[in-house]
Amino acid sequence: MNHKLPLALLALLVTFPSFAADMLPPGEKDAKARLNSSSRHGEMVDVQVPGAVTKVRSYVVFPERKEKAPVVIVIQEIFGLSDWIRSVADQLAADGFIAIAPDLLSGKGPRGGGTESFTDRDAVMQAVRALKPDDVDKLLNAVRDHAVKLPAASGKYATVGYCWGGMTSFRYATVDPNLSAAVVYYGTSPATDTLAKIKAPVLGLYGEIDERVNATIPDAEAKMKELGKTYVVKKFTGAGHGFLRQQDGKEGANLKAAQEAWPETVKFLKENTK
Numbered sequence: 001m002n003h004k005l006p007l008a009l010l011a012l013l014v015t016f017p018s019f020a021a022d023m024l025p026p027g028e029k030d031a032k033a034r035l036n037s038s039s040r041h042g043e044m045v046d047v048q049v050p051g052a053v054t055k056v057r058s059y060v061v062f063p064e065r066k067e068k069a070p071v072v073i074v075i076q077e078i079f080g081l082s083d084w085i086r087s088v089a090d091q092l093a094a095d096g097f098i099a100i101a102p103d104l105l106s107g108k109g110p111r112g113g114g115t116e117s118f119t120d121r122d123a124v125m126q127a128v129r130a131l132k133p134d135d136v137d138k139l140l141n142a143v144r145d146h147a148v149k150l151p152a153a154s155g156k157y158a159t160v161g162y163c164w165g166g167m168t169s170f171r172y173a174t175v176d177p178n179l180s181a182a183v184v185y186y187g188t189s190p191a192t193d194t195l196a197k198i199k200a201p202v203l204g205l206y207g208e209i210d211e212r213v214n215a216t217i218p219d220a221e222a223k224m225k226e227l228g229k230t231y232v233v234k235k236f237t238g239a240g241h242g243f244l245r246q247q248d249g250k251e252g253a254n255l256k257a258a259q260e261a262w263p264e265t266v267k268f269l270k271e272n273t274k
Contacts (some may be wrong), residue, residue: 024262027247031087040093049142054107057114057141059086060100061093068154070273072149074101075161075168080115080124095266102143156180156273173198181272186241189220201230205261205267207239
């Protein structure tokens with residue numbers, strides 16, 4: 001019997017742990033196709049914010065499992081609630097979580113719309129930059145309260161964010177004492193004088209070629225260590241900013257970073273939302 005083909009396939013799987021497409025979020029260009037082919041139940045919901053007229057439009061994806069599942073709030077990049085962010089939520093559901101990705105621009109766009117109502121990406125970025133942290137926290141609190149009350153939810157919840165959302169994931173850990181975990185993908189660190197408020201363990205995942213962000217790591221790392229808090233920092237050689245979305249960049253380094261970072265993300269979230 002000829003064993004060459006199975007051995008070759010085995011070698012590919014060992015060399016490239018994300019060889020199976022559904023083990024890793026897609027790159028940006030493949031996000032729409034991944035969503036269209038997903039077998040998981042995803043839906044848009046409107047979440048009421050206490051004291052506000054506008055509801056937060058949010059994308060919720062449910063895992064296919066028989067037990068109740070922890071919630072992961074997926075915090076958008078500066079590009080708003082994109083197909084790529086929705087595809088990340090879908091992958092988190094594939095990994096066993098109830099994922100909810102809020103559109104933090106709900107009501108901020110033309111004619112009271114959200115991300116989808118803006119004419120171009122630059123306009124979205126400008127609108128995200130104008131968001132005030134206190135207002136963002138109110139929206140995230142409302143989304144959290146909605147998600148943890150879902151019948152399929154276990155009551156535990158965490159955040160994961162990317163770029164602007166990574167910064168927000170880290171900062172939100174300073175204002176929510178009941179957060180189970182926070183994952184930061186290439187987001188800047190909060191002011192060190194706020195870190196004492198953090199109760200949740202934090203995982204930071206960074207590209208090596210991203211000094212704007214990385215320059216904020218040492219002070220946060222030193223302060224978290226001084227405070228006896230968990231802040232796990234991982235930098236990926238040769239990878240740039242936005243490596244999980246831009247997996248085709250940096251001559252393979254971004255893909256390698258994504259292949260290493262995503263299993264770390266899932267492991268960290270599972271360990272801290274039991």
